[in-house]
Amino acid sequence: MTEQQTTNDALFDRAKGAIPGGVNSPVRAFGSVGGTPRFIRSASGPYITDVEGVERVDLVASWGPALLGHAHPAIVQAVQEAASRGLSFGAPTGGEVDLAEEITRRVPIAERVRLVSTGTEATMTAIRLARGATGRDLLIKFDGHYHGHSDALLVAAGSGLATLAMPGSSGIPDAIAHTTIVLPYDDEHAVEAAFAEHGDRIAAIIVEAAPANIGLIAPRPGFHAFLARTAHAHGALLISDEVLTGFRVHPSGMWGIEGTTGDDAPDILTFGKVVGGGMPLAALGGRRDVMDLLAPLGPVYQAGTLSGNPLAVAAGLTQLRLADDAVYARLDEVADAITAGLSDALTAEGVEHAIPRVGSLFSLAFAASAPRTYDDAKAQAIFRHAPFFHAMLDGGVALPPSLFESWFVTASHDDAAIERVLAALPAAARAAAAAQPG
Numbered sequence: 001m002t003e004q005q006t007t008n009d010a011l012f013d014r015a016k017g018a019i020p021g022g023v024n025s026p027v028r029a030f031g032s033v034g035g036t037p038r039f040i041r042s043a044s045g046p047y048i049t050d051v052e053g054v055e056r057v058d059l060v061a062s063w064g065p066a067l068l069g070h071a072h073p074a075i076v077q078a079v080q081e082a083a084s085r086g087l088s089f090g091a092p093t094g095g096e097v098d099l100a101e102e103i104t105r106r107v108p109i110a111e112r113v114r115l116v117s118t119g120t121e122a123t124m125t126a127i128r129l130a131r132g133a134t135g136r137d138l139l140i141k142f143d144g145h146y147h148g149h150s151d152a153l154l155v156a157a158g159s160g161l162a163t164l165a166m167p168g169s170s171g172i173p174d175a176i177a178h179t180t181i182v183l184p185y186d187d188e189h190a191v192e193a194a195f196a197e198h199g200d201r202i203a204a205i206i207v208e209a210a211p212a213n214i215g216l217i218a219p220r221p222g223f224h225a226f227l228a229r230t231a232h233a234h235g236a237l238l239i240s241d242e243v244l245t246g247f248r249v250h251p252s253g254m255w256g257i258e259g260t261t262g263d264d265a266p267d268i269l270t271f272g273k274v275v276g277g278g279m280p281l282a283a284l285g286g287r288r289d290v291m292d293l294l295a296p297l298g299p300v301y302q303a304g305t306l307s308g309n310p311l312a313v314a315a316g317l318t319q320l321r322l323a324d325d326a327v328y329a330r331l332d333e334v335a336d337a338i339t340a341g342l343s344d345a346l347t348a349e350g351v352e353h354a355i356p357r358v359g360s361l362f363s364l365a366f367a368a369s370a371p372r373t374y375d376d377a378k379a380q381a382i383f384r385h386a387p388f389f390h391a392m393l394d395g396g397v398a399l400p401p402s403l404f405e406s407w408f409v410t411a412s413h414d415d416a417a418i419e420r421v422l423a424a425l426p427a428a429a430r431a432a433a434a435a436q437p438g
């Protein structure tokens with residue numbers, strides 16, 4: 001039986017017999033909204049089509065990579081051409097140099113860049129590098145921030161763990177979990193207190209460049225510069241995780257919005273999603289003296305059979321080269337139209353809400369004001385989300401199936417796609433208004 005011949009529910013039943021929970025990443029399950037995840041047949045531009053042939057406007061964008069929309073013809077062509085020359089060489093290529101140079105051009109504080117395959121690898125390598133650079137073990141991360149699924153970073157993490165209300169993952173040795181100090185975000189005193197107590201043992205602070213995995217939190221101007229200065233004063237590094245924000249919220253990512261340099265700037269940045277154009281590719285970049293500690297130059301080991309894969313490099317490079325100012329202007333317009341329509345629809349039904357936003361990235365909170373911490377995010381009227389989500393799905397719009405995830409627009413969302421989102425909103429707002437707690 002092919003995917004096309006079966007119904008979605010039958011496919012999910014088969015999936016559950018072959019794959020734990022039927023999904024290859026927990027955020028794809030409809031855990032917090034109920035129902036059956038939609039199995040996808042294809043996607044093009046702003047639209048995604050399930051195996052039953054239902055086309056919806058997509059506001060997930062593969063969780064971020066699809067900046068230009070799905071199956072952009074130039075990216076598909078670049079990948080096809082690369083494939084015809086060979087799928088993987090395990091040896092350097094010119095494309096890798098082009099992509100590393102493009103990253104440095106956009107984010108000059110990333111003086112050296114190493115390509116890896118996933119955001120998880122990028123952050124895992126970044127913390128190893130910080131530990132190698134400082135000779136220290138401890139790491140500060142913020143409550144609810146998600147940096148992928150390596151052991152030290154799954155402590156008090158957002159994204160799927162927030163959705164499933166999991167305090168952490170089992171299978172992580174206590175000895176590793178205890179190297180991670182978890183602090184509330186946005187709290188300078190907590191950071192100062194942690195450094196006062198453990199300052200000479202802290203290798204790095206890792207922070208989401210704009211926290212986006214417990215809903216979106218727009219960073220308070222100056223807070224990340226404060227983190228950098230505090231870390232530096234104690235001989236530690238700042239790692240800015242731009243896996244989600246990089247090349248999406250601004251041509252130069254969150255760093256382009258904050259524009260920090262010198263003592264105020266992060267030492268290492270991680271990238272993913274957009275930089276791979278929809279293929280498995282991510283990167284870390286940073287100060288030359290720190291990055292050059294990576295093997296083969298230095299003592300910090302990092303490797304990968306498929307690192308810098310030529311198909312992934314072709315996709316990422318093509319996407320970044322096409323992502324010009326007009327693309328970012330369009331992303332902003334799309335976000336303007338959808339956030340305005342979303343707010344109007346919820347206001348018309350008397351539903352308390354906030355829509356935090358950074359660049360074209362935004363999320364919906366059922367709360368009077370935008371959450372600033374994980375505790376705030378958990379305290380909102382979460383019960384309104386499942387009916388809202390399903391009404392949007394029925395109305396032809398695919399949203400992230402969790403209130404703790406951000407919404408992703410693409411430059412391919414044309415006026416027709418936006419109109420379809422706006423048309424679905426009133427019924428979804430009514431469903432949210434009618435929802436009852438518990």
Ligand SMILES: Cc1ncc(COP(=O)(O)O)c(C=O)c1O
Pocket residue numbers: 118119120121123146147148149208213241242243244272273282
């Ligand atoms: C901020 C952040 N860092 C790291 C990751 C991990 O990336 P990946 O899923 O590619 O491993 C994600 C998302 O998945 C993310 O949002």
Ligand SMILES: NCC(=O)CCC(=O)O
Pocket residue numbers: 025026027028063146159160212213405406
């Ligand atoms: N914002 C969270 C993610 O992008 C996670 C994607 C995944 O884990 O599949």
